Amino acid sequence: MKLLKLPQQRKRRFGFVDSFLWAVRIGALVFVVVGIFGIPGVAGGPEGSLFKTLSGEGVSGEAWRDLFISGLAQGSMYGMIALGYSLVYGVLGFINFAHGEVFMSGALVSFFAADAFATAGIWESQPVLALGFTILVAMATSTIVAVLTERIAYRRLRGSPRLIPLITSIGMSFFIRYTFRGLFGDSFKTYPAAPGVLEGRATIFGVEILKTQLTVIVVTAVSMVVLYQFVARTRMGRAMRAIAEDREIAALMGVNVDRVISLTFAVGGAMAGIAGVLWALLFRQVHFLTGFLPGIKGFTAAVVGGIGNMAGAYVGGLAIGLVESVGPLLVLDGWGIPAVSQLKDVVAFSALVLVLIYRPTGLLGERLSVEERG
Amino acid sequence: MSKKMKFRHLGVLVLVFALIAAACGDDDTADTTTAATTADTTADTTADTTADTTADTTMAPMAFPPEAGAWGGVLIAAGAPVEIRTLQAISESVAFLGVDQNRGTELALEDFGDVLGHPVNLGTAEDDLCLGEGGASGATAIAAQEGVLGVIGTTCSGAAFPAIPIFHAAGIVLISGSNTNATLTSDFQGNAGENWMNNYLRTAHNDLIQGAAAAIFAYDNLGLRKMGTIHDGDPYTSGLAGSFGLTFTELGGEIVVATSVAKEDTNMVPVLTEIAAGEPDGIYFPIFQPAGDFIVQQVGGISGLEDVQMYGADGLITPDHFSLPETEGVYYSGPDLGFDANAGFTGETYTNLVARYEAAYGELPTAAFHAHTYDATMMLLFAIESVAVEGPDGELWVDRLALRDFLYNISDFAGVTGTLTCDEFGDCGGNVVSVILNLDSDDPQAGIGNVVFRAGKGAGGEVVILPLG
Amino acid sequence: MNPLAATSQDSVRSAVKVGLLGGLGYIFVSAVGMVEGLGEKNVIDPILSLGYLMLIWVGLWAGHRAGAGALPGDGVSVVGRVWLGIVAGVTGGLLASAFLIWINTFVVREVFTNISPALIELLNLRQGLGTGVAVAIGGGALLGGAGAAIGTLTPLMRRALTGSFLWVLIVGFLEVILSQIFREIDLGVFLAFLIVGVTSWILLRNFGDSQRVLLGGLLAAFVVGVLVSQALSEVNLGLRFIPDFAYINRVGGRALTLSAAAIVFLVAFAATVLFDGRRRAMRARLAALEPAERQKWAFGLVGVFVGLGVFLPMILGSVVNELLSTTGLFLLMGLGLNIVIGYAGLLDLGYVAFFAVGAYTMAILTSTSTARNWAPELSFWEALPFVVLAAVVAGILVGTPVIRMRGDYLAIVTLGFGEIARILFLSEWFSGVTGGALGVTKIPPIELGFYTVKGTDTQAVLYLVLAFVALAAFVSYRLQDSRIGRSWMAMREDEEVAETMGVNIVKAKLLAFVMGAILAGVGGALFAVKFGTIFPASFSIIVSITVLVLIIVGGMGNIPGVAVGALVMIGILGGSNSSGLLREFAEFKLLIYGALMLYMMLNRPEGLLPSKRLARELHQEEAVQDAWLQGEIEQGEED
Structure with a gap:
């Protein structure tokens, strides 16, 4: 009587799913390659975007460069946001939907600081001081919001089936978003233009970059390095890593789990706050809905890079930013699809699906605690 | 009988009765005629008693209220308000458009004043959410209220598509100060737009x-x-x-x-x-x-x-x-928007209007269509005033079809947006477009x-x- | 002995904390704009505006919490509790006064846009800062004491008091709907209710054992009822004097008059008190029923629902019917998502994609618009099989790549698919088929042969939606106990074990996605017909989230729970794209959404109408504690 089929007895047939996935893998590769390089020798067929550039039409060389840098800048900010998602997921195992609003809160509140500086003239005369202080305000706000969400909502839900914290975080995100709307109104807050010292382009290694974009890339990179040092060298950082590895054992080793989890949220919040000011520097306008889409992209980036993995969050962010920026023109345009920029989110999410199909644990692999791995 | 059979029977019950009941379902048009007929019966008694006492009329005394037209009519009691409503996008990202237009309506109400001694009531401002669903639910809510003669709205063309038929079924006219989609009126070549219905007008331009x-x-x-x-x-x-x-x-x-x-x-x-x-x-x-x-x-x-x-x-x-x-x-x-030289129906100039707008709401107009909505509201009130029949005891009777006909026949109406003339498909706007340079x-x-x-x-x-x- | 001395230090301290929270609540409600925004609407004319009501509620809550927070061992008397309530109220009032002083002195409107001069006027009761502060502190004390006092009443009294006040609020809020119902209710429906109700009662009482007689009798009653309702539908019951008396015209909308409010309050109060005994007796009797008897009552209950479904749309009026049909569409989607998440455990956050596929398929195939001359103009019924087919294909396309993915990856990928679907429907690329941003218009009404169901005919649309919902509920119900249903549940609990037990995971997952897709697709098709036009903006991610929240808040995994969730979230609060019954709150709808979700998840995660199993699972610790307290298990034993 064959009641049980033990795993080793099951033949791993090349089933429907596998053939579908392989079809997707190959199909995607073909699609991308044709989009970029075109089909040589086929009259009237798609002309790859690279082909178009080389023949003088299409996107120019400088434009590709600008797209690339813009993608890097955007991606760096996604990376900073992704960090919050990644850290929380690695430790607590759920998607903190409210993190996008943590980002927004920093950007929105620091506007008032920036505006005050601009009115007082300090924004132009002492840009480093003004910008630095604005970033501090954003960091403080985002950190407070993040820690509060943890204390009020998530602490009580540790150990609940994972759907519950997820819904709670969705509710929290709505609550924060519309509270901020109620408090600060729904008009757009326009940041002062970048201080004179950051206007125009700079030439780095022979490449011309907009100074604001350069600032974004540099500040995020520096923040990442500082964070890495913090986590690697300090005691609190070690405690964070311990909890991320195995919460129970860490508690037995004397780590104050509650406090360190709050710290994890705080760190994620601080990074999001920095991202908020950088975002405002690049795009100037913020309002209560600013956090919605970057939040989703942030989590996408965290998954793409490898969830729970700090470096993964950064890499994932850069990947999503680049794919979003360069992808439509590089791949879709080559196929003759009209209005490709409209499809940039399609490209970003398709990239997510493809990364997970090619490499199910994300680009740099996931890092989860023992509780979540099981 | 097994559980299976029982539930199958129930399923049959449900479907059969749903279909039967749907077949005999009430149509919304029935409601307006009921209102009209009940209004008739209550008014007739008063008319009878007063008919004898009215002596010094130069023509033979007319029965009040007159017989209702195909769309029914509304009887407004003495001192009761004239009911009109607004359906604009007043929330989320397009609130600046909808709120701006509601302010235009409010200013028009201030300027026009009473309609033959009856105050005008705007009721609750409905939200069209700039979506079809919002237009539908807002229109349903308004059509459910008694005695609404006309609605100013919608903000977004998308919300108008389902709203128009709902209002049409209730005999309510809809005048928009900002819809611009061409299929809502006509292609200017004499062909009705796909989504046009004869209860719809607009003072904004055509796309x-x-x-x-x-x-x-x-x-x-x-x-x-x-x-x-x-x-x-x-x-x-x-x-x-x-x-x-x-x-x-x-x-x-x-x-x-x-x-x-x-x-x-x-x-x-x-x-x-x-x-x-x-x-x-x-x-x-x-x-x-x-x-x-x-x-x-x-x-x-x-x-x-x-x-x-x-x-x-x-x-x-x-x-x-x-x-x-x-x-x-x-x-x-x-x-x-070059309205500065224009004076509206009541003689109010556009410049004055803007000044009053700022005084009342603390900011200058936030969008372009408040003036068109001001004119739309004026048109509606003017039309109501023109077709209303006054009763012997201070009541008012307004025939819905007569109101619609009057509106569609409006020509050379003095509006702050220019002189308005409504064509056969409801395009009343001056359709003047300009290009500005900042x-x-x-x-x-x-x-x-x-x-x-x-x-x-x-x-x-x-x-x-x-x-x- | 001084009764006040009996209150411990701890109680006082916690009362102060509660008071501070209350004060924060006052500040929050004011700063977010609720007091001003809702200040126009008078709930009870002329004294109680909605804006003030929000503040009053904060005060009462604080008082109640403080009074109730006194430790039981305190032996705290009524006076003691009221004292605690007053303490909380005064503390909150002080905090509120500080806020008042601040906003009266400084112009903060630049930063906090809703702290306007109008708000300050309202908070100061139009008299000036002194009055404002006095009201804050004095009102705080009063409300705090009252709130605590309410807590000291017997449960029955408390329920009666709060319930009656709630009824007054409900009658006030639902003015438009109630007015319409009373204005339009006709003799036919009334008689129909009577006929069906009395017949069913007699039948159940006397012939409950004979299924055949029961069914036949009910059928006959329904037929007679429907005929009567149609025959006498023109005879108005003349009940319009009720709303005319109860409501008075005001600027913000009709408000309840004081006398009417008093009447409602007294009637509700009396009813609660008088029928309390009856209620408990009923409960006891139901609990003591034998299974056979219980089945009879269950059958009766279903019959009641069917009856309500047939007759209620005739009296509820167009506004409620329209709202209920939207609720029904979301309920349809909820049933589908319940299969995907509730039965099969697959966290799908991009459910709106299937909804969009169904809507667009129906729209493209049936539209008479000239924008799409190459498309056939099928009828609704001819297009429906294609809708199902499209949904199946969509389900397979979405389900296959994610089969091997883990729970939360599944979530974000499906979310991505949802967005991809929406953008593709919106795109220029496919605009030749989908109309791009301009959507698809001129979707014709449904022909039933003997009747045309137009989108504007709220009653007929509701019947149609209810019919499909009933079908979907039936299918869901059968799936639950079927073999595939049990495979899903096994898979949901532990995928590897299920696979070892012989469950074909691939087939199970795909089937779940496909079933969910079909239900959402049909919902989308009905959506397209109801509104006659569809625009891509209606298919955003927020719809997916709304459906998810509604099945969680209602109670996941069980069908009545999903229905309750739909009624509460969509019907009362208003869904993503529509406003519900509480139209006044439209501006704050999403804020309330968030707060409600937080409250539900932190206090009652199993949902409003949970399945017993889920409730026990989620409150495991408490269940064990309770069992221990009741001596059912010995200390040291584990459940």
Whole structure:
């Protein structure tokens, strides 16, 4: 009587799913390659975007460069946001939907600081001081919001089936978003233009970059390095890593789990706050809905890079930013699809699906605690 | 009987009775006639008793209230208010449009005053959510209330599509100060729009005119030959960009890239790069804030677009947008706002109106359509006043079909937006479109008033150029 | 002995904390704009505006919490509790006064846009800062004491008091709907209710054992009822004097008059008190029923629902019917998502994609618009099989790539698919088929042969939606106990074990996605017909989230729970794209959404109408504690 089929007895047939996935893998590769390089020798067929550039039409060389840098800048900010998602997921195992609003809160509140500086003239005369202080305000706000969400909502839900914290975080995100709307109104807050010292382009290694974009890339990179040092060298950082590895054992080793989890949220919040000011520097306008889409992209980036993995969050962010920026023109345009920029989110999410199909644990692999791995 | 059988029986029950009941379902039109007939019966008794006492009438005393027309009528008791409603987008991102229009309505109410001694009641302002669902639920809520004679709205054309039939079933007229979609009225060639119904009018312009006029300006006046267009996925902006493209191509120009962004996009480098690849002379981007803000702010940083002429539309004609330094030198098409010389129905000038707007609401008008809505409200109140029949005891009787007919026959109505004449498909607006140029971001109001081109609708539905100011 | 001395230090301290929270609540409600925004609407004319009501509620809550927070061992008397309530109220009032002083002195409107001069006027009761502060502190004390006092009443009294006040609020809020119902209710429906109700009662009482007689009798009653309702539908019952008396016209909308409010309150109060005994007796009797008897009552209950479904739309009026049909569409989607998440455990956050596929398929195939001349103009019924087919294909396309993915990856990928679907429907690329941003218009009404169901005919649309919902509920119910249903549940609990037990995981997952897709697709098709036009903006991610929240808040995994969730979230609060019954709150709808979700998840995660199993699972610790307290298990034993 064959009641049980033990795993080793099951033949791993090349089933429907596998053939579908392989079809997707190959199909995607073909699609991308044709989009970029075109089909040589086929009259009237798609002309790859690279082909178009080389023949003088299409996107120019400088434009590709600008797209690339813009993608890097955007991606760096996604990376900073992704960090919050990644850290929380690695430790607590759920998607903190409210993190996008943590980002927004920093950007929105620091506007008032920036505006005050601009009115007082300090924004132009002492840009480093003004910008630095604005970033501090954003960091403080985002950190407070993040820690509060943890204390009020998530602490009580540790150990609940994972759907519950997820819904709670969705509710929290709505609550924060519309509270901020109620408090600060729904008009757009326009940041002062970048201080004179950051206007125009700079030439780095022979490449011309907009100074604001350069600032974004540099500040995020520096923040990442500082964070890495913090986590690697300090005691609190070690405690964070311990909890991320195995919460129970860490508690037995004397780590104050509650406090360190709050710290994890705080760190994620601080990074999001920095991202908020950088975002405002690049795009100037913020309002209560600013956090919605970057939040989703942030989590996408965290998954793409490898969830729970700090470096993964950064890499994932850069990947999503680049794919979003360069992808439509590089791949879709080559196929003759009209209005490709409209499809940039399609490209970003398709990239997510493809990364997970090619490499199910994300680009740099996931890092989860023992509780979540099981 | 097993459980299975039992439930099957129940299922049959459900379906059968749902279908039967649906077959005998009440239609909404039944409701208005009931109201009319009950109104008739209560009014008749008073008419009878007073008929004998009215002696000094020069003509034979008429029965009050008169017999109701095909759409029924509304009897307003003495001292009771005249009921009209508003259905605008008053929440979320387009609130600046809807709230602005509601303010126009409120100002009109102030100016018009009472209708034959009866105050006018606006009731609760309904929200059309700028979506079909909002239009439908708002329209249903309004149609469920008693005695509503007309509705001012909707803000977004998308909300009007389901709202119009719902109002039509209840005999309520809908007048919009900002819908511009062509299929809601006509194509100006004598063909009714696909979605037109005879209870709908508007004082705003028709999309066909704006797109065409904008294109003529670009081609003839600015000498642009290669253009890129950007819309933002909204039916309005997409329709406008499309109609612009059509006319521009007809004139001999070339649309090198027609693309779009999403409303919440912030990074415009990719889309601008896509357009730059076509090497255009100009970019027409009839979108809304904040996307429009991002476009003007980021276009300067794209290689290849340093000298391109930027050209927006009325979604961006707000003081907010005009105070951005990057908007200097940018043209914007939109409904003509050169109303300063105009006086409305009650003689109120537009300049005065704006001053009162600011005094009452603490800010200057936030969008372009408050004046059109002011006129729409005026038209409605004027029509109600004109067709109302006064009763012997201070009641009022308004026949719905007579109201609609009067509105459709309005001609040479003095509005702050110009002289309004309604055509057979409900297009009452002056259909005057203008292009403005923002020169100084420190004085946005001056920019909003800086008209460099005006065009309107000719007799045959074509675009005719009008003198400035 | 001084009764006040009996209150411990701890109680006082916690009362102060509660008071501070209350004060924060006052500040929050004011700063977010609720007091001003809702200030126009008078709930009870002329004294109680909605804006003030929000503040009053904060005060009462604080008092109640403080009074109730006194430790039981305190032996705290009524006076003691009231004292605690007053303490809380005064503390909150002090905090509120500080806020008042601040906003009266400084102009903060630049930063906090809703702290306007109008708000300050309202908070100061139009008299000036002194009055404002006095009201804050004095009102705080009063409300705090009252709140605590309410807590000291017997449960029955408390329920009666709060319930009656709630009824007054409900009658006030639902003015438009109630007015319409009373104005339009006709003799036919009334008689129909009577006929069906009395017949069913008699039948159940006397012939409950004979299924055949029962069914036949009910059928006959229904037929007679429907005929009567149609025959006498023109005879108005003349009940319009009721709303005319109860409501008075005001600027913000009709408000309840004081006398009417008093009447409602007294009637509700009396009813609660008088029928309390009856209620408990009923409960006891039901609990003591034998299974056979219980089945009879269950059958009766279903019959009641069917009856309500047939007759209620005739009296509820167009506004409620329209709202209920939207609720029904979301309920349809909820049932589908319940299969995907509730039965099969697959966290799908991009459910709106299937909804969009169904809507667009129906729209494209049936539209008479000239924008799409190449498309056939099928009828609704001819197009429906294609809708199902499209949904199946969509389900397979979405389900296959995610089969091997883990829970939360599944979530974000499906979310991505949802967005991809929406953008593709919106795109220029496919605009030749889908109309791009301009959507698809001129979707014709449904022909039933003998009747045309137009989108504007709220009653007929509701019947149609209810019919499909009933079908979907039936299918869901059968799936639950079927073999595939049990495979899903096994898979949900532990995928590997299920696979070892012989469950074909691939087939199970795909089937779940496909079933969910079909239900959402049909919902989308009905959506397209109801509104006659569809625009891509209606298919955003927020719809997916709304459906998810509604099945969680209602109670996941069980069908009545999903229905309750739909009624509460969509019907009362208003869904993503529509406003519900509480139209006044429209501006704050999403804020309330968030707060409600937080409250539900933190206090009652199993949902409003949970399945017993889920409730026990989620409150495991408490269940064990309770069992221990009741001596059912010995200390040291584990459940």
